[in-house]
Amino acid sequence: MDDSKKPEVHKGLVGVYVDDSKVSKIVQETNSLTYRGYAVQDLAANCKFEEVAFLMWNGELPTKQELADFEKKERSLRKIDDSLVDVLKKLRPDAHPMDVLRTAISFIGAQDPKWSDESKGANLDKSINMMAKLPTIVAAWSRIREGKEPIPPRDDLSYSENFFNMTAGKVPEPAIISAFDKTMILYAEHSFNVSTFTARTITSSLSDIYSAVTGAIGSLKGRLHGGANEAVLDVINEIGEPEKAKAWLDDALAKKKTIMGFGHRVYKNGDSRVPTLKGAFNEVSKLRGGEKIGQIMDILEEGMLEKKNIKPNVDFPTAGLYHLMGIEKDLYTPLFVMARITGWTAHVMEQLEGNKLIRPLCTYSGEPQRPVVPMDQRGTKATPAIKPAAPKAP
Numbered sequence: 063m064d065d066s067k068k069p070e071v072h073k074g075l076v077g078v079y080v081d082d083s084k085v086s087k088i089v090q091e092t093n094s095l096t097y098r099g100y101a102v103q104d105l106a107a108n109c110k111f112e113e114v115a116f117l118m119w120n121g122e123l124p125t126k127q128e129l130a131d132f133e134k135k136e137r138s139l140r141k142i143d144d145s146l147v148d149v150l151k152k153l154r155p156d157a158h159p160m161d162v163l164r165t166a167i168s169f170i171g172a173q174d175p176k177w178s179d180e181s182k183g184a185n186l187d188k189s190i191n192m193m194a195k196l197p198t199i200v201a202a203w204s205r206i207r208e209g210k211e212p213i214p215p216r217d218d219l220s221y222s223e224n225f226f227n228m229t230a231g232k233v234p235e236p237a238i239i240s241a242f243d244k245t246m247i248l249y250a251e252h253s254f255n256v257s258t259f260t261a262r263t264i265t266s267s268l269s270d271i272y273s274a275v276t277g278a279i280g281s282l283k284g285r286l287h288g289g290a291n292e293a294v295l296d297v298i299n300e301i302g303e304p305e306k307a308k309a310w311l312d313d314a315l316a317k318k319k320t321i322m323g324f325g326h327r328v329y330k331n332g333d334s335r336v337p338t339l340k341g342a343f344n345e346v347s348k349l350r351g352g353e354k355i356g357q358i359m360d361i362l363e364e365g366m367l368e369k370k371n372i373k374p375n376v377d378f379p380t381a382g383l384y385h386l387m388g389i390e391k392d393l394y395t396p397l398f399v400m401a402r403i404t405g406w407t408a409h410v411m412e413q414l415e416g417n418k419l420i421r422p423l424c425t426y427s428g429e430p431q432r433p434v435v436p437m438d439q440r441g442t443k444a445t446p447a448i449k450p451a452a453p454k455a456p
């Protein structure tokens with residue numbers, strides 16, 4: 063085919079609409095984000111995370127009674143099986159917590175005799191079950207890897223309070239819980255991002271919801287997606303002092319480095335979630351002495367705007383927030399999973415309601431068609447070998 067006849071390739075699916083959704087809407091022009099029609103900043107200001115989870119799955123905010131029933135159910139499902147705790151104890155203590163979560167969800171799926179029931183009711187139950195158990199798994203792992211026993215979940219605490227209690231053994235000040243809850247709400251859903259699209263793609267072959275979530279966790283782990291929040295803290299730590307921030311940024315940009323926590327495929331003029339998170343950061347900063355980190359972040363933000371006209375995304379303030387809350391860096395992306403489980407599973411159910419196998423096309427630029435030469439006629443020219451990886455320094 064001559065090049066003029068080649069179909070146009072949309073690398074990275076940039077600008078391609080692949081389906082319709084009722085779960086959330088990003089309006090690029092106004093940098094706004096709505097879940098089921100509600101602006102995220104409104105939800106963050108007025109709701110707790112459990113209300114937003116209910117909204118995600120049911121399309122409406124709960125009444126008082128519906129919320130009470132929902133919370134009762136979620137709280138009753140928090141405990142994890144001893145068999146899962148045993149699996150966690152068998153993993154390497156330095157395994158990445160995202161790999162641990164991926165393994166845990168896969169394990170829960172393999173243990174569920176109803177894994178293949180794809181009715182809406184069954185998938186709703188599985189979704190609440192995964193939501194309820196994820197904080198228990200994250201917290202259990204944070205302790206098991208340090209040789210400590212997990213702290214069991216409590217059913218008298220909210221989703222966010224219970225998470226802190228299971229990791230640190232105590233519930234922090236209400237302002238910390240409120241800020242954490244806001245991060246959960248703002249991480250809950252974001253349309254056809256790569257992990258959600260992964261979940262929908264897996265679902266489109268009529269695979270089960272656990273497989274979709276397991277794949278989504280693998281996708282979220284990447285540095286260009288959820289893993290960016292961890293990478294942001296690396297930058298803050300590398301800079302160390304506010305006086306060094308400007309020079310660090312100038313040098314990084316001169317070397318054409320990607321600055322983690324900045325830029326977005328969809329938002330080109332600022333991420334709608336950032337203002338709420340900055341407000342939360344300021345509140346937590348007052349309690350936990352975050353002045354220095356705040357200054358470093360401000361300098362990076364001003365510099366990126368001035369030099370590249372690129373604004374921060376959700377992962378930028380969140381990394382600072384989680385750090386001030388005393389959460390270990392490699393748990394930041396797992397926290398994202400604790401929230402995004404609601405959006406992923408809402409999309410899985412929506413995909414099933416109007417499923418069409420996701421199967422795009424690609425152009426081809428490999429070898430032209432050629433005959434297979436029998437082994438005894440292939441001569442002696444060896445195929446270039448792939449070099450084995452160099453051994454890692456201990």
Ligand code: COA
Binds near residue numbers: 325326372377
């Ligand atoms: N730091 C420096 N430059 C950046 C940048 C960043 N964080 N994000 C985008 N740019 C620049 C690119 O270098 C490119 O410049 P060029 O046109 O001169 O080559 C331009 O902006 C367009 O970027 P591109 O990577 O093509 O946009 P994209 O839509 O493919 O990428 C991201 C979006 C999110 C992958 C990208 O902004 C990024 O890598 N950000 C850092 C990782 C991150 O924070 N991810 C979390 C997203 S919520």
